Amino acid sequence: MTSLTTPAAPTAPVSVSATPPGARRARRRGAALGLLAWLVGILFVLPVVWMALTSFHSEADAATNPPSLTAPLTLDGYREFFGVNGGADPWPPLLNSLGASLFSTAFVLVLALPAAYALSIRRVRKWTDVMFFFLSTKMLPVVAGLLPVYLFAKNTGFLDNIWLLVILYTSMNLPIAVWMMQSFLSEVPVALIEAAQMDGAKLPTVLLRVVAPIAAPGIAATSLICFIFSWNELLFANVLTGVVAQTAPAFLTGFVTSQGLFLAQVCAASMVISLPVLAAGFAAQDKLVQGLSLGAVK
Template identity: 75%
Template sequence: MTPTTAPASLRRRRRANGLLGLVAWLCGIAFFLPVAWMVLTSLHSEQDAATNPPSLTAPLTLHGYREFFGAGGGGLSPWPPLVNSLTASVLSTLLVLLLAVPAAYALSIRPVRKWSDVLFFFLSTKMLPLVAGLLPVYLVAQNTGLLDDIWLLVVLYTSMNLPIAVWMMRSFLAEVPVEMLEAASLDGAGLATTLLRIVGPVALPGIAATALISFLFSWNELLFARVLTGVVAGTSPVFLTGFVTSQGLFLAKVCAAATVISLPVLAAGFAAQDKLVQGLSLGAVK
């Protein structure tokens, strides 16, 4: 490359990088705008929120949040559904990690026979539409007395998130250096010690990414929670549907409720953002 062509190629590369950066910013803003609009609407009164077109200069108020925490959902408290969602999401995520890490270890670091068939079997369980399994699950829960029971949701969310967790963890554990495992084996480390002290710290970003995905899917699940729960084990998405009444849709209060219900997921994502980026980038070409 001659000295005259080097600056030209460098300028073209910079322009291309600048264009890609601009596209990335535009995509990020496009994804963020609905969330910002929801938060802004939650700070308006019902009258201002219902105007068409919506007013950006309307006075701000916390009336929607007071309605949500005071007498939201027809006079019901939002705290039991939030606690139920947190319980089901956290417990199912812990169970998913407890089962997915050893399974992924067996499929990547210590591969079993026909491991590709095993992975395909895990993936095939996600091909069935959730609504197709709703009636059998309902009948089983009814006959076992588990309707409106939070432990039923824990088991269901664990089984629903386990296949994708095994797939994710396998790709993450495949990046663990084999030399570290061989050294641990020479030192007499057992399976539990290897998983906790060797594999765990190295694959921590991948574990964090898998945990966040599982928590997100569990927190946002509505279909099974809507059908299989009632008053006792209802989750926050089910509680959110209670704001759609025969009197109409109170937009400001719905946006306030949606904002509050979204906060735990946003907080978890913000707390684990560095590990999430590292985990999702494992296996990439460096």
Template identity: 75%
Template sequence: MTTTLEAPPRTAPPAASASRPNRTGTLLSVLAWLVGILFIVPVLWMLLTSFHSEADAATNPPSLFAPLTLDGYANFFGAQTGASPWPPLLNSLTASVLSTALVLLLSIPAAYALSIRPVRKWTDVLFFFLSTKMLPVVAGLLPVYLIAQGIGMLDNIWLLIILYTSMNLPIAVWMMRSFLAEVPVEVLEAASIDGCNLTRTLRTVVAPMVLPGIAATSLICFIFSWNELLFARVLTATVAQTAPVFLTGFVTSQGLFLATVCAASVVVSLPVLIAGFAAQDKLVQGLSLGAIK
């Protein structure tokens, strides 16, 4: 009996298109770097201009290698005018932190009811929340002003806290609902069997699981509140003046003091940058939660 030896199967040479994914990934990486540089260059230019004198900052074309000075920051902190920026900064911090805390206190139970324990016609409820953002802010400015004037709440920090809470609540409910929808129902059923009520379930079971989502929602609401200008500009004067309103005071009829404005912009942006840097890991997890099963 004779046996025949079969030749091993021949493998096809790798296709020429195998290197295309690598090239595509490289091109996308380069494009991402270019977009990132495009966004960061104005910020770096603002930071550099803040360390120039007013004469060097106003040159055309701008002087890149002009001598550095802290005059812009000194002017922002009242070296010439004597106006202190600390009350507006504290007002912005108070309004942003308290309104964000109120938003979380209200949005988490609402999102829980719309995702884990859905109410009847929950889609209509979500659409109602979204419809409140369809009205331009300026359209509601006059009624809000008249109401605040009637109840004696003009130039009051608590009025801004209430307004910022109502403005950010729909966004927070939508965000928290998407995060809470990822919580396994089996975990909640196990907590219910163990005797946890709704408050304890939210505090000890749900909140730790959606902590990245809570951090992302908090940071976004904080940024929106910190940057809000229109209501703060119209409804406040001196007592409840916020940092963005104080920042506009450097644009005067005498001209635009570019170095001082850049210095003020850097200082006003620092709290948001610090908050984003401190919560960057939670922010990335929260914004990507639900994208990958």
């Protein structure tokens, strides 16, 4: 006699969550950080957007309190800046700022690249003391050296001379450039340099053919920062220049007159003077981020 067994009832499938709780928390944390980054970015960009909008308003609409967002747009502020209505010509100050910034940045790179090479790859004795010396030159406030520099320029006939600004901007940006490029050049493989030297390459060839291409993002970041610092410098340019060597920031102060502050004109002038720096930043944005983050992750 055969015994019949009833088949067991099928068990219900066990529900397994698609994503573990840790992944969900990490996703929410990433979304919150992304939202916070957007808010911080908007806070930084909002004044620039507001300045751009005000530059297209008339003086009457720009001076209203609270400002009107729906006010009619006009180019009167830009016409005043470019001297269409008989104002001062802005092109000499703009060209002076461009020349001083480009020449000083070029001189900084020529001097900083060998110095950073000696401090990172072929390290000199007591290189940390040298680095501290470069850093110590930035501890003195710029205004503390203004009077000696002014007396020197006056006695040597360098007042209102664009080359004096080039020398000053080079000396001001050189410590920063050496510090930045020293960290960038530390990432260059020494084996490549030794191979080039075994093939008979001299120091200039090593710097230009081996080191410079590898450290190109760092060099681009250093160049951009030095250019921005030179372009935005106001104290020396306002004191040591007059008419011939006046730079764009010093020219911008002329819009603050005894009659009052013409807000639309100042915003229009600020937008035009900021455009070269903004264009350079956008053009070298990837190099800047790559250069500033070079060596951050091991």
